Amino acid sequence: MTNTFTVKNPATGETLATITRNSVDEIEQAIQKGHDAFQTWKKTNAHERARLLTKWSNLIQENKLAIAKVMTEENGKPLAESIGEVDYATSYIDWYAEEAKRIYGRTIPAHVDGKRLMVSKHPIGLVAAITPWNFPAAMMTRKAAPALAAGCTFIVKPAEETPLTTIRLTELAHEAGIPTNVIQCMNGQGRVVGKIFTESELVRKITFTGSTPVGKALIKASADTVKSVTMELGGHAPVIVAKDADIDMAVAQTITTKFRNAGQTCVCANRVLVHESIIDEFSTKLAEKTKQLVVGNGLDENTDVGPVINEGSYEKIVQQINDAVQKGAKVLVGAKYDVDQERKSFFVHPTVLANVTDEMEIMHEETFGPVAPLTAFSDLDEAIKIANNTPYGLAAYFFTNDYKVGNYLFDNLDYGIIGWNDGAPSAAHVPFGGMKESGLGREGGTEGIEPYLETKYLSIGNLFE
Numbered sequence: 001m002t003n004t005f006t007v008k009n010p011a012t013g014e015t016l017a018t019i020t021r022n023s024v025d026e027i028e029q030a031i032q033k034g035h036d037a038f039q040t041w042k043k044t045n046a047h048e049r050a051r052l053l054t055k056w057s058n059l060i061q062e063n064k065l066a067i068a069k070v071m072t073e074e075n076g077k078p079l080a081e082s083i084g085e086v087d088y089a090t091s092y093i094d095w096y097a098e099e100a101k102r103i104y105g106r107t108i109p110a111h112v113d114g115k116r117l118m119v120s121k122h123p124i125g126l127v128a129a130i131t132p133w134n135f136p137a138a139m140m141t142r143k144a145a146p147a148l149a150a151g152c153t154f155i156v157k158p159a160e161e162t163p164l165t166t167i168r169l170t171e172l173a174h175e176a177g178i179p180t181n182v183i184q185c186m187n188g189q190g191r192v193v194g195k196i197f198t199e200s201e202l203v204r205k206i207t208f209t210g211s212t213p214v215g216k217a218l219i220k221a222s223a224d225t226v227k228s229v230t231m232e233l234g235g236h237a238p239v240i241v242a243k244d245a246d247i248d249m250a251v252a253q254t255i256t257t258k259f260r261n262a263g264q265t266c267v268c269a270n271r272v273l274v275h276e277s278i279i280d281e282f283s284t285k286l287a288e289k290t291k292q293l294v295v296g297n298g299l300d301e302n303t304d305v306g307p308v309i310n311e312g313s314y315e316k317i318v319q320q321i322n323d324a325v326q327k328g329a330k331v332l333v334g335a336k337y338d339v340d341q342e343r344k345s346f347f348v349h350p351t352v353l354a355n356v357t358d359e360m361e362i363m364h365e366e367t368f369g370p371v372a373p374l375t376a377f378s379d380l381d382e383a384i385k386i387a388n389n390t391p392y393g394l395a396a397y398f399f400t401n402d403y404k405v406g407n408y409l410f411d412n413l414d415y416g417i418i419g420w421n422d423g424a425p426s427a428a429h430v431p432f433g434g435m436k437e438s439g440l441g442r443e444g445g446t447e448g449i450e451p452y453l454e455t456k457y458l459s460i461g462n463l464f465e
């Protein structure tokens with residue numbers, strides 16, 4: 001294996017940078033340094049950690065446009081989305097800078113005289129993070145901010161497709177005054193770095209965002225050292241449009257959740273289930289709006305949808321579209337591709353498929369591309385059954401103005417994140433995470449700092465004579 005890799009612009013094929021993979025020795029040394037730094041960092045007071053995190057956030061904001069440009073170049077997403085992601089990324093730092101000051105313990109009324117029972121929270125230790133290419137800034141800060149706020153030290157390995165954003169965020173953390181061994185970035189192949197992280201006894205927690213198969217492998221590999229794990233994995237989000245829904249709003253929100261980042265979002269709509277009485281109107285309107293989306297280089301101001309990340313991703317999307325069409329789906333818009341095999345750039349035009357049925361692959365596999373498959377349902381229980389018929393349980397959406405229908409859907413959908421008349425439920429101050437094979441644990445909100453804390457219980461006895 002060569003010890004360098006190139007970072008390419010998926011819109012143009014241009015080489016943006018050549019990065020040296022860290023050697024096994026360097027990664028092991030980074031782990032040792034992170035472990036040593038933990039002995040000091042854990043003793044810093046919460047207000048000092050909050051101050052440093054706030055400074056980091058401010059520095060990122062000062063460099064927002066430059067960071068967003070790098071993100072668009074390495075990931076392909078439209079510049080406006082990259083700017084939005086930088087804001088989203090700093091919102092996690094801001095939130096956890098505050099939460100650092102609210103890591104409370106408690107006292108418990110004793111069951112016998114002369115005892116005092118106390119619970120306190122302590123940082124778990126050195127945390128190793130592995131992050132994906134689709135949100136290179138926010139998926140890093142959603143992990144780093146609560147870890148540092150809790151008093152943990154942190155090493156991140158970004159995806160090889162998009163390391164530049166993460167490297168820059170790490171530099172800015174150091175510029176803000178967070179010690180260099182408290183937050184480190186190591187580059188390398190996932191399999192190689194993952195093995196070193198999981199085998200190390202000094203790493204006390206693995207936090208991963210990425211695909212379900214890799215997440216499962218990391219959970220297994222973490223067992224030998226009984227590490228804490230947080231897993232943010234794949235999704236297969238259903239959208240349910242009830243018969244009473246505001247159709248225009250449902251169409252607009254479906255476009256938001258389906259096509260941002262060219263459909264490469266873990267919470268993207270993957271299956272659009274529409275009541276049979278309104279499916280014709282909904283499909284026509286969705287296809288019309290989808291046709292208006294502009295496909296192109298994310299740095300062009302007019303672009304709504306950029307390239308997909310690489311050839312493997314492109315092939316998977318085309319395969320799902322072809323499989324659906326062969327089995328009887330109708331293309332309402334899209335199924336068009338701009339491909340440059342020489343430069344290795346792959347654009348998939350936003351696609352809407354009608355008459356999609358359960359035997360089609362797209363109904364069972366995460367697409368991670370700009371394809372909206374439409375299926376009709378006749379009653380709510382049928383929609384719930386289709387929606388829950390997947391090993392995934394990350395995000396689900398529904399559209400209804402009937403409070404009884406809404407509450408029934410909320411109660412019966414097996415998903416960790418639910419948007420009711422809302423295609424964009426994510427925020428720093430709410431819990432984000434999935435059920436079933438979409439993950440373990442939550443990030444964001446008050447829940448998101450807990451995985452970085454150990455609970456210690458103290459029983460003081462014989463207080464009275």
Ligand SMILES: NC(=O)c1ccc[n+]([C@@H]2O[C@H](COP(=O)([O-])OP(=O)(O)OC[C@H]3O[C@@H](n4cnc5c(N)ncnc54)[C@H](O)[C@@H]3O)[C@@H](O)[C@H]2O)c1
Nearest residue numbers: 131132133158159190191194210211214232233234235266
């Ligand atoms: N639930 C969430 O919060 C969330 C958020 C974003 C993305 N995702 C999921 O991530 C996937 C897309 O991202 P991806 O293609 O980068 O996923 P991926 O699993 O291929 O890669 C993610 C990261 O894991 C590393 N990796 C790859 N193989 C590894 C191994 N054997 N051991 C250790 N690390 C390894 C990669 O280098 C990368 O840094 C989708 O399934 C998507 O749904 C989930």
Ligand SMILES: N[C@@H](CC=O)C(=O)O
Nearest residue numbers: 134135265266267426
């Ligand atoms: N963009 C997602 C993360 C997964 O892709 C979010 O809403 O946080």
